[in-house]
Amino acid sequence: MSTTEEAISTITANTLQAKEFPPLRYAVDGYIAEGLTLLAGKPKIGKSWMALDFAMAVATGGLALGSVECRRGPVLYCALEDNHRRLQRRMSQLYGNVEHWPPELHFATQVRRLGNGLIDDLREWIERHRPKLVIIDTFAGVRPQGRREGYEADYSALAPLQELAGDLCVSILVIHHLRKMPSDDPFDMISGSTGVTGSVDNPFVLHRGKQGVTLYGRGREIEEMEQAVEFVGGMWKVLGDAAEVRRSEERNAILEVLEEVDEPMGPKEIANALGKSENNIKQLLFKMHKDGEIKKRGRGRYCAADET
Template identity: 35%
Template sequence: MGRGIEFNTKNKVDADALLENIAVQAQATQRNDMISADELLSMEFEPLEFVVDGVIATGLTLLVAAPKIGKSWMALDLAYQVARGGKAFGVIPVQPRPVLYFALEDGQRRLNARMRKLGCCKTAGLYFITKTSDIDADIDDFMQVHAKNHPLVIVDTLQKYRETKPASRNDSAYERDYSIVGGLQRRVLEAEGSLLILHHDRKAGSGDFVESVSGTNGIAGSADTIITISRPRVAADAVLSVTSRDAMEGEYAVRFDDGRWVLEGDDLEQAAQAVVQARVHARNGDRMNDVLDCVTKHPHGVKPYEVSESLGDISPNDAAKCLSRLSKQGLITKLKRGVYAPIA
């Protein structure tokens, strides 16, 4: 007889365990998409796509501000710039893509007037809906027609959309909010598009701008990106705060200029520096701010007597004291003895 494989009780137990393990994994594969860490780390993905670089990533974005602050103006200009491949916030180039704007709080007359004030020209790929009996169907149709071009849908406002969704007696407020916003998020991601939803903030102030989102945490928790606008009602200057699952967090100085929101500076980095500078000014007195502004204009360094000559109403001795104090606060840098420069 030829030499065969000898099976013992242990072999049989091992084989049975292996078969059971295979069966369990087969069932799990049908139930979920479990993947090992090694497999995940070996995968390569396309770079994340942005509607507006550094600010609005693909997915669902909440734009949050108090009523009558100007968020509809911001959304309208964004819609126009994105549709035509212009510049968001006056300086950030964007790739053109189809845009559908649900202006559910406005009529065609107001939209017409605002577009004219913004200097909009006729633009292919930009569409508006002010009245609808089925907003979900409208979104699905638009996403399907323009699926290859990563469309953007803007809903103004979330409250108007929520009014189309009858409340369930069994759902808590959190469950309803999460279901509504989460449902919108899934609808858009499946179509590889993006959704910008305008929403009001809480009346009570909050130190955390995410906490300023009105409603339950189900709304903020479902969003991929949250953008808030903080602006005193009579002021033109504001801060745009951004937090995201995919984009960098940041705060950027913006200005409301005759209907159009524009960044302070030539890019996001300069706009972020402008926020820091404004807060420094708020903490310092007028004299310290004057000296700080003077140093900012001299990137290669400035001496106390030069500050005195530039400002005209401060002695070299007082200028030296201000420069020393600003340096100790970390607001300027000391290049060498008696020479100060802005922080690079």
């Protein structure tokens, strides 16, 4: 009696339990893992500078974002909004004092689009060079032309890149844009439908707010993060957890105000001096007094801890 192959292929729980997988590898530890990563931000915020920082750090085995160690390996950077002259100028600005730019950092300024040969081209290049990181800057440069709108179209546009990254165990980073419309959730500002974020393993958003620039990250292979970052001299640096950094900045601002006056101040006076909410200042003053950063003088009046 002949048997027919089942249409749905399965794996039992006990077989799954016995399987062994190699550890997940990162191109940039804690940030860019094997799979498809998306970095979105508004124009001119510095997405390409951050991508170049990642590329150079991996190609040299150096530090990304000023402090994140990277495992050395080949990198393919598809800089689709640049030419060789601009790339040389940007590299010279950042790394002109380096005697030799890394031979393992490869640039391409023109590639075919998704749905028109790009996946085959990338597969061939990856199998030949075995890169740790592939960067596509930007998604608009490889997006299928004449595409439909909506979740399904956005998801299917990026899905082949996600599948390729998984098949070849490589990190692929795609640079993308944000919409102009603000949102309480930074990831809702990513241009396109939710199919864009749904098709990638780890989305990131680089966003400038009233308190500075924050790098937001979440995904399947990374810890959810909100990192305060700073752009100085063409280089991005991580300052630390955004909430901690902003809180520290606000505390320092309060201390500066108290140190500049001879008399203790109340929450309303401090709030007016800083242009902040009185209620928020009250809460922060309470915590600062509890931590010994400031002293209380009378009812609701504060001075710096080193004042007598």
